[in-house]
Amino acid sequence: MSEPTEEQKTPVHDSALPADSVPEVWRPTARERDAARASASSRRTFLFKLALGLNGLVGAVFAVPILGYLLGPVLKKKDGYNSWVKLGTVDTFPKGETRLAEYINPVTSPSDGATAKTACWVRRTEDGQFQVFAINCAHLGCPVRWFAQSQLFLCPCHGGAYYADGSRASGPPPRGLFEYEHRVEDDALMIFAGQLPTLSTEACRGKGPLEQNNPASTAQAKDGGSPAASETRRSTWQA
Amino acid sequence: MAGVKQRGTRLFEWFDRRTGLTEPVTEMAAHPTPASAASWWYVFGSAATVLLALQVITGILLALVYSPSASNAWPSLQYINHNLTLGWYLRAIHGWGSDFMIAIVLIHMAQVFLFGAYKFPRELTWIVGVFLLLFTLGMAFTGQVMRFDQDAYWGLGIGASILSRVPFIGGPLVHLLLGGPIIAGATLSRFFALHVFIIPGMLLGFVGLHIWMVLHLGINEWPMPGRLVRKADYERNYHALTRETGVPFVPDAAWKDAVFAAVIILAVMACAYFFGPFGPTGTPDPTIIQTAPKPDLPFLWIFAVLAYLPPEMETGVLLIAPIVIIGGLLLLPLIAGEGEKHWSRRPVAVLMVTLIAVTLAIFTRLGTQTPWSPIMDAWSADPVPAEYLAHRTPLERRGALVFQEKQCRDCHSLDGVGGRRGPALDAIAARMTEDQIIRQVLQGGGNMPAYGKALSPSETEALTRFLMTLRGHGLPSAVDTSQGLQPQSGTHPVVPATRAPKTP
Numbered sequence: 125m126s127e128p129t130e131e132q133k134t135p136v137h138d139s140a141l142p143a144d145s146v147p148e149v150w151r152p153t154a155r156e157r158d159a160a161r162a163s164a165s166s167r168r169t170f171l172f173k174l175a176l177g178l179n180g181l182v183g184a185v186f187a188v189p190i191l192g193y194l195l196g197p198v199l200k201k202k203d204g205y206n207s208w209v210k211l212g213t214v215d216t217f218p219k220g221e222t223r224l225a226e227y228i229n230p231v232t233s234p235s236d237g238a239t240a241k242t243a244c245w246v247r248r249t250e251d252g253q254f255q256v257f258a259i260n261c262a263h264l265g266c267p268v269r270w271f272a273q274s275q276l277f278l279c280p281c282h283g284g285a286y287y288a289d290g291s292r293a294s295g296p297p298p299r300g301l302f303e304y305e306h307r308v309e310d311d312a313l314m315i316f317a318g319q320l321p322t323l324s325t326e327a328c329r330g331k332g333p334l335e336q337n338n339p340a341s342t343a344q345a346k347d348g349g350s351p352a353a354s355e356t357r358r359s360t361w362q363a
Numbered sequence: 364m365a366g367v368k369q370r371g372t373r374l375f376e377w378f379d380r381r382t383g384l385t386e387p388v389t390e391m392a393a394h395p396t397p398a399s400a401a402s403w404w405y406v407f408g409s410a411a412t413v414l415l416a417l418q419v420i421t422g423i424l425l426a427l428v429y430s431p432s433a434s435n436a437w438p439s440l441q442y443i444n445h446n447l448t449l450g451w452y453l454r455a456i457h458g459w460g461s462d463f464m465i466a467i468v469l470i471h472m473a474q475v476f477l478f479g480a481y482k483f484p485r486e487l488t489w490i491v492g493v494f495l496l497l498f499t500l501g502m503a504f505t506g507q508v509m510r511f512d513q514d515a516y517w518g519l520g521i522g523a524s525i526l527s528r529v530p531f532i533g534g535p536l537v538h539l540l541l542g543g544p545i546i547a548g549a550t551l552s553r554f555f556a557l558h559v560f561i562i563p564g565m566l567l568g569f570v571g572l573h574i575w576m577v578l579h580l581g582i583n584e585w586p587m588p589g590r591l592v593r594k595a596d597y598e599r600n601y602h603a604l605t606r607e608t609g610v611p612f613v614p615d616a617a618w619k620d621a622v623f624a625a626v627i628i629l630a631v632m633a634c635a636y637f638f639g640p641f642g643p644t645g646t647p648d649p650t651i652i653q654t655a656p657k658p659d660l661p662f663l664w665i666f667a668v669l670a671y672l673p674p675e676m677e678t679g680v681l682l683i684a685p686i687v688i689i690g691g692l693l694l695l696p697l698i699a700g701e702g703e704k705h706w707s708r709r710p711v712a713v714l715m716v717t718l719i720a721v722t723l724a725i726f727t728r729l730g731t732q733t734p735w736s737p738i739m740d741a742w743s744a745d746p747v748p749a750e751y752l753a754h755r756t757p758l759e760r761r762g763a764l765v766f767q768e769k770q771c772r773d774c775h776s777l778d779g780v781g782g783r784r785g786p787a788l789d790a791i792a793a794r795m796t797e798d799q800i801i802r803q804v805l806q807g808g809g810n811m812p813a814y815g816k817a818l819s820p821s822e823t824e825a826l827t828r829f830l831m832t833l834r835g836h837g838l839p840s841a842v843d844t845s846q847g848l849q850p851q852s853g854t855h856p857v858v859p860a861t862r863a864p865k866t867p
Contacts, residue, residue: 197543198535205544226650235548237434238648239516242545259652264669265520267652269739274770275817280655281521282670283735283774283784285812293812298674319544322524324533 205231206318211246211256214311222247222270222288225256230318244304245270245277246313247288254313257290258302258321265322268301277301302326391578392617395609397601399585401616404478406623407471408577412570413624414464417631418502421457422559429509431555433548433647436511440643455635461503463631465661468499473716476695479704480583482592486696488576491569493692498566500661505558507659511551512643517656519546519554521666528678546649581605582612586704593701655736663730664723670735734783741781742770748778755832762829765822769814777833785811790835796843800830 152160162168192199207230217223225246232240245257245268257277259267266281276293277286284295291300302321307314319325379385428447430439443450472492475481481489504522508515519541526540527533542549584604610616645654658666672680706713747763755763766772774784781787791800804826807813818826834840 195539197538197541197549200538200544224650224652229545229547231544233543233548235432235434235552237432237548238646238650239433239545239547239550241648241650243650243652259649260520260524263524263674265524266517266656267649267654269652271770271773273742273768273817274814276770276812278737278739278773280736280739281517281657281666283737283810285737287812288816294807294810296670296672296674296677298677320520320523320537320541320546322527322533322537324527324529325537325544 206316208307208314209317211244211313211315214308214313217246217248217254217313219248219252220250222272224270225313227315227317242317243267244315244317245301247290254306254308255290256304256306256313256315258304260302260321261297262292262299262301262323263295263297265320298323392613393611394578394581395605396582396612396616397584397604398608398610398615400582401610401619402585403619403623404474405582405616406620407467407474409620410623410627411464411467411471412574414460414467414627414631415566415570417460417628418457418464419563421453421460422563424453425457426559431509431551433511433551436509436551437643437646440510440512444640451640452635454640455638456631457506458641459631459634459638461506462660463627463634465499465503467627468496472496473720475583477706477709477712477716478583479586479592479706479709481696481700482702482704483594483597483696483700485576485580485583486700488573488580489696490693491573491576493689495566495569495573496692497689498562498569501562502558502566503659503661505554505562507662508551508554509558510641510643511647513645513647513651513654514642514656514658516546516647516649517654518658519550521656521658521669525681528681582616586706588703588705588708590704591702592704653739655733655739657730657733660727664726667726667730667733670729670733736782737773737784738782739773741772742767745772745780748780751777751833755829758825759828759832762825762827765818765826766829769817769822769826774811788830788833790833790838792831792834792840793838794841796841797827797831798843799841801827 209227209230211225211227217225223246224243226241226243228240229236229242243259245259247255247257249255257268261268261279261281261284263279263282263284266279268277268279268284268286270277275288277288277290279285279295279297282296284297285293286297286301287293290303292298304315304317306316425443428439428443428450430436440454443454445451475489475492504518507518523537523540523546526536529536538544540550541547542553581601584601590600641659645651657663669677669681703709747767752760752763771788772781774782776783776787777789779787795803801823802808803811804818804823805813805815814823831840
C-alpha cells in the first residue's frame with residue numbers, strides 16, 4: 125500500500141555503470157584474505173557474544189536511574205505527601221453549616237496553576253464539632269455538591285448521594301465520603317491532606333472509612349461494610 | 364523540453380542507484396491481489412492509515428502553539444481557538460479526525476472479523492491490529508486530557524479512581540498515573556509525553572508492521588461458503604487463486620482506497636467546519652465544582668456502564684472485564700484460526716458483532732442523556748406546574764413548596780420536567796399508599812436517600828398531602844390490601860412497594 129518497512133537489498137550492479145568507469149578487477153590483499161579466513165573462527169563469535177553481554181550489563185545498570193526516575197512519584201513513604209494544612213479560622217465556619225473551603229496542596233510544582241488548589245467540605249455541627257470531607261465522590265472522584273435544604277451531598281457524575289455526616293445515602297459509591305483528619309490549633313482549623321483521595325489513597329491515615337461521628341444520623345442509614353445493608357428494601361422503580 | 368526530461372530521468376537514476384528503492388516499491392505496489400479483494404469493503408484499513416497521517420500532521424501543527432503545562436494549557440487552547448488564524452479549524456479537524464479514526468478502526472475490525480480475515484496465516488496481523496485499536500483509544504483518552512478543561516481534570520480523577528481499585532498496588536498506580544499526589548502539572552506533562560511521543564511511536568511502529576504483514580501474506584481473498592481454511596493447504600490454495608485471478612494492487616484495487624480516503628478526509632473537514640472544535644469547557648480549577656463532568660464520545664459507554672453497575676460488583680467488573688475483553692480479542696485467531704470464513708456460515712460471529720454494536724450504541728446514547736444523574740438545579744429552575752396546584756388545599760400547596768425546596772425535583776420529574784434519577788411523580792398516589800410514601804420519604808430505600816433528618820413533621824405532613832394529590836389522569840388511589848384483612852388493627856402495616864397493588 126505504501127513504503128516497504130524493511131529495505132530490500134538491491135546491489136548496485138556493475139553492469140549498470142558506464143563502460144568507461146569500470147575499474148580493473150580489484151585483487152584482495154593478503155591481509156584482506158587473512159581477515160576473511162579468520163571470520164569463521166570461534167574467537168570472533170565469542171568476542172561478539174562478549175560484547176552483547178557487556179551491553180546487556182550496561183543496559184541493566186542504565187535501567188536503575190531510569191526506573192528510579194520513573195517510579196519517583198511512587199517511592200514515597202506512606203503519608204509522605206500529606207502534611208497539616210490550614211483551612212481558616214474556626215469562626216469562618218458557622219455552627220450548623222457545611223461550607224466549601226479550599227487550600228493549596230502542600231506538594232506543588234511550578235507549572236500547576238489553578239490545579240494546585242483543592243476544595244473540601246467543612247461541616248461544623250451545632251455543638252461545634254468539625255468534619256472535613258474530600259470533594260471527591262468515593263465512587264469515581266467527581267466533585268460532590270452540598271444541598272443544605274435537603275441535607276445531602278450529591279454527585280453530578282453518577283448520582284451518588286451522601287448524608288450530612290458523609291455517610292453513604294444511595295447510588296453507586298461503595299462507602300461514605302472520604303474524610304480528612306483535622307485539628308484546631310490556635311483558633312485555626314487544620315487538616316492533614318496532600319493527595320487525591322481515592323479508595324486506595326485515602327484522605328485519612330488508617331484503614332477503612334472513618335467512624336462517622338454522628339451516630340444519631342448513621343442509625344437511620346448505616347454504612348457499615350456492605351452497602352446493601354443500608355437499603356431497607358428494593359423499590360419497584362429503580363434497577 | 365527534451366533536455367529537461369532527460370535531466371529529470373538522470374536525477375531519478377542518481378537517486379535510485381543510491382537508494383535502490385524503485386524496484387521493491389514498484390513490486391509491492393503491483394503485488395497481485397485476488398480480483399475479488401479489489402472491493403469497496405476492503406478500503407477501511409487504508410482509510411485508518413490516512414486518518415492517522417491526518418492526525419500526525421494536525422497534531423504537529425497544534426503542538427507548534429499548544430503549551431503543555433497545567434497553568435497555560437487552557438489559555439493556549441483559547442488562544443488557538445480565538446486569536447490564531449484558522450486555529451479553531453485545525454483543532455476541529457484534529458478532534459473530529461480522532462472520532463473518525465476510532466469509528467473507521469472499529470468498522471475495519473468488524474469487517475475483518477466478519478470476513479474471517481483473522482484466520483490462518485493472518486493471526487498475528489489481527490493481534491497487532493488489536494494493539495492498534497488499544498493505542499488508538501489511548502490516543503483518544505490522552506488527547507482528551509490535552510484539552511485540560513474541567514472534563515479533562517475530572518476525567519483524570521475517574522481514571523485514578525478506577526486504578527485505585529486494583530488490589531495491593533492501587534495507591535502506587537494512582538501516583539504513577541498522576542505523576543504525583545494530585546492531578547496537577549506533572550499529570551498533564553506525562554500525558555503530553557504519552558500523547559505525542561510514546562503512544563504515537565508505538566502506533567507508527569505497529570502500523571508499519573501491520574501493513575508489512577498484509578503485503579507479506581497477501582490481502583485476504585473474498586470468502587466463499589465452503590472454502591475452508593486449513594493450515595495444510597491454505598497458502599497453496601491462496602497462491603493458486605492469486606495466480607489465476609490476481610490483479611495488481613495498484614491500480615486495480617488502490618483506486619478505491621484512494622477515493623475512499625479522499626471522501627473520509629473531506630468528511631472530517633466538513634464536520635470540523637460545520638460543528639467546530641471540541642471545547643475547551645470550563646477552566647481546570649478544582650475549586651469550581653459547578654460542573655457535570657463527562658468523557659468524550661468514545662468513552663461515554665464506559666461512563667454509562669459505571670452508572671449501572673451495582674456497588675458490590677463494580678470493582679470486580681472494572682478489573683476483570685478489560686482483561687477478558689482484550690484477552691478474548693487477542694486469543695480469537697489462535698482459537699478459531701481455521702475453518703469457515705464466510706459470514707453466512709458463522710451465525711455466532713454475526714450475532715456477536717450485532718450484539719456488541721447495539722450494546723455500544725445503547726450505552727453511548729444513555730451516556731449522552733445521563734438519566735442517572737440528578738439535575739442539580741431543577742429545584743430552583745423548574746417550578747411546580749400550575750395545574751398541579753389547582754384545586755388544592757393550602758396544606759397541599761405548602762407541600763408543593765416543600766417538594767420544591769427540598770430539591771425533590773433534582774431527581775423526580777413533574778410533567779416531564781426534572782431529574783430522571785427517581786421515578787416521575789405525576790401519578791405517585793396511584794402507585795403508593797400514604798403510608799408507603801411517608802416511609803419512602805423518611806427512610807429512603809432503593810436508590811433514594813432518607814429525608815427523616817431533613818424534614819420536620821409538619822413538612823412531612825404537607826409533602827405527603829401534596830403527593831397524595833398526584834394521581835395522574837383520574838387514576839384511583841393505591842389501596843393497602845392488608846387493611847381489608849385487619850380492619851381493626853391500630854397501626855397501619857406497611858406493604859413493601861414491590862407488592863403494592865398495581866392500578867391499570
